[in-house]
Amino acid sequence: MSTVRTRFAPSPTGYMHIGGMRTALFNWLWARHNGGQFILRIDDTDQERNIAAALDPILQAFKWLGLNWDEGPEVGGDFGPYFQSERNDLYRAAVDQLLADGKAYYCYDTPEQIQADREAAQSEKRNYLNIRRSLELTASQKEQFAAEGRPAVVRLLVPRDQKIQIDDAVRGHVEFDAGLMPDPVILRANGTPLYNLATVVDDAQMQITHVIRAEEHLSNTPVQVLIYQALGYELPQFAHIPFVAAPGGKEKLSKRKLDKYRKSPQFKKMFDKADSVFPRIGLANAEGLDPVMVEYYEKIGYLPEAILNALARLGWSLDDKTEIMSLDTIVENFTLDRVVKAAAGLDPDKLLSFQSHWMNQLSLDEKVAMCSPYLVKAGLVQDADDETTKQKIGQVIAGMEDRLKIASDILDFDEFFVADDQMEYDSKAFKKRIQNSDQAVELLGKIKNQLAAAEDFNADGLDKLLHDFVEAEGIGMGQIIHALRVAVSGKATGIGMFDCLSILGKESCVRRIDRAMALAQSDEN
Ligand code: GLU
Numbered sequence: 001m002s003t004v005r006t007r008f009a010p011s012p013t014g015y016m017h018i019g020g021m022r023t024a025l026f027n028w029l030w031a032r033h034n035g036g037q038f039i040l041r042i043d044d045t046d047q048e049r050n051i052a053a054a055l056d057p058i059l060q061a062f063k064w065l066g067l068n069w070d071e072g073p074e075v076g077g078d079f080g081p082y083f084q085s086e087r088n089d090l091y092r093a094a095v096d097q098l099l100a101d102g103k104a105y106y107c108y109d110t111p112e113q114i115q116a117d118r119e120a121a122q123s124e125k126r127n128y129l130n131i132r133r134s135l136e137l138t139a140s141q142k143e144q145f146a147a148e149g150r151p152a153v154v155r156l157l158v159p160r161d162q163k164i165q166i167d168d169a170v171r172g173h174v175e176f177d178a179g180l181m182p183d184p185v186i187l188r189a190n191g192t193p194l195y196n197l198a199t200v201v202d203d204a205q206m207q208i209t210h211v212i213r214a215e216e217h218l219s220n221t222p223v224q225v226l227i228y229q230a231l232g233y234e235l236p237q238f239a240h241i242p243f244v245a246a247p248g249g250k251e252k253l254s255k256r257k258l259d260k261y262r263k264s265p266q267f268k269k270m271f272d273k274a275d276s277v278f279p280r281i282g283l284a285n286a287e288g289l290d291p292v293m294v295e296y297y298e299k300i301g302y303l304p305e306a307i308l309n310a311l312a313r314l315g316w317s318l319d320d321k322t323e324i325m326s327l328d329t330i331v332e333n334f335t336l337d338r339v340v341k342a343a344a345g346l347d348p349d350k351l352l353s354f355q356s357h358w359m360n361q362l363s364l365d366e367k368v369a370m371c372s373p374y375l376v377k378a379g380l381v382q383d384a385d386d387e388t389t390k391q392k393i394g395q396v397i398a399g400m401e402d403r404l405k406i407a408s409d410i411l412d413f414d415e416f417f418v419a420d421d422q423m424e425y426d427s428k429a430f431k432k433r434i435q436n437s438d439q440a441v442e443l444l445g446k447i448k449n450q451l452a453a454a455e456d457f458n459a460d461g462l463d464k465l466l467h468d469f470v471e472a473e474g475i476g477m478g479q480i481i482h483a484l485r486v487a488v489s490g491k492a493t494g495i496g497m498f499d500c501l502s503i504l505g506k507e508s509c510v511r512r513i514d515r516a517m518a519l520a521q522s523d524e525n
Pocket of ligand 1: 009010043217
């Protein structure tokens with residue numbers, strides 16, 4: 001059997017679509033599963049803008065996820081060039097071969113003629129097919145057209161008596177009637193190739209064995225099959241995989257629908273997170289990072305393991321129950337017969353649960369390394385390599401426990417990193433727990449004195465101190481703990497109280513309690 005060769009052929013759009021990444025992953029997995037090759041080819045025939053800049057985020061997404069390519073941009077290979085814009089001679093040669101073999105023809109029809117042909121077909125209630133009047137032209141007529149500068153496209157001469165059979169690895173046996181197909185344009189009048197021609201020439205010449213792509217291309221496949229046959233190429237195995245749908249919906253996930261997604265309950269949390277995190281780390285929303293793009297997940301602090309796990313489960317399963325899988329496990333088990341036909345919806349909650357799992361697999365040092373850049377970019381930490389700072393970040397992360405899901409979650413615990421006099425009090429919590437709470441200020445004054453005098457300023461020592469305090473005062477723990485939390489952290493919730501106090505340290509705790517008491521009293525006046 002020949003070596004399995006798969007490819008992903010993105011158009012450089014300036015970002016990597018999460019659904020496209022899933023298609024790429026399936027190609028990569030199938031190649032790796034079979035010990036074959038995965039090729040990255042750039043469909044840049046229609047591009048006028050700066051290709052390098054538009055391609056960069058796409059390559060970066062592959063690198064971030066660790067999906068290496070055996071041939072393509074940056075790495076080269078024996079079947080290059082890997083940019084369609086550099087392969088024009090090959091397309092031209094294929095078109096010339098088809099013309100010479102009588103399998104394609106120059107079509108001189110004007111748009112008006114074609115429009116009239118279509119209308120005639122419609123009024124006679126028959127399927128529109130090309131009239132092929134250009135086949136009847138004499139050499140001198142053609143010369144005359146050429147002299148007039150009349151544009152001519154090249155069309156494939158569809159063999160109308162054929163049934164086109166496709167055995168798709170996902171969709172099964174699909175049949176198309178060539179007798180119903182108009183002759184497709186394969187070369188524009190300006191000499192540039194159409195997608196269907198370029199793709200077939202590339203896939204064949206790059207010896208691609210499996211074409212795994214989104215199901216929206218199934219309708220292109222009959223034309224491509226005819227081109228394969230006309231050029232005498234062997235057909236690859238096609239596999240048309242279901243599209244990635246928007247959360248909770250059945251329609252394809254699309255950047256054009258971002259306004260709608262913003263309002264969708266399933267998606268809202270992702271947008272809210274972006275709104276809170278990106279401006280703080282110096283990435284304005286204007287930069288356009290949204291959850292349709294792979295870059296969003298990288299920048300907000302997801303792990304490649306979680307994204308790969310989630311993408312693999314979008315339309316593929318190992319069995320009826322396994323959700324959590326490492327990339328190695330997925331590679332080992334990936335087969336096309338377990339790809340489903342139905343659209344697979346992106347599920348932000350499920351994605352977060354994968355993320356939470358993979359985050360929990362990291363060592364504390366690894367978590368510190370992931371979270372620190374967020375603190376630095378937000379200006380909360382100057383030098384993340386400083387040992388004392390590192391230790392403190394580690395203590396906060398340990399205290400966060402399961403609340404650390406994505407790396408930027410550390411920013412929700414900024415109370416540990418802001419200066420004592422800069423910390424903001426959540427006004428609702430402050431009113432409820434301190435200002436409008438009987439005895440709160442008085443109790444805070446007392447506990448502050450005890451904290452100031454404490455010798456064991458660690459979680460165990462503070463645990464004992466607090467318990468002795470409530471016993472001596474004859475109050476419940478709830479009467480002091482909430483006020484104390486708001487006083488030292490500014491927030492209603494956070495990590496375990498004793499850990500919180502010990503990480504902040506005696507001086508900060510005392511200063512913050514003083515500040516809270518002063519604030520409560522000044523507001524009272
Ligand atoms: N550039 C095409 C796309 O992004 C490639 C389609 C194919 O895989 O044949 O949709």
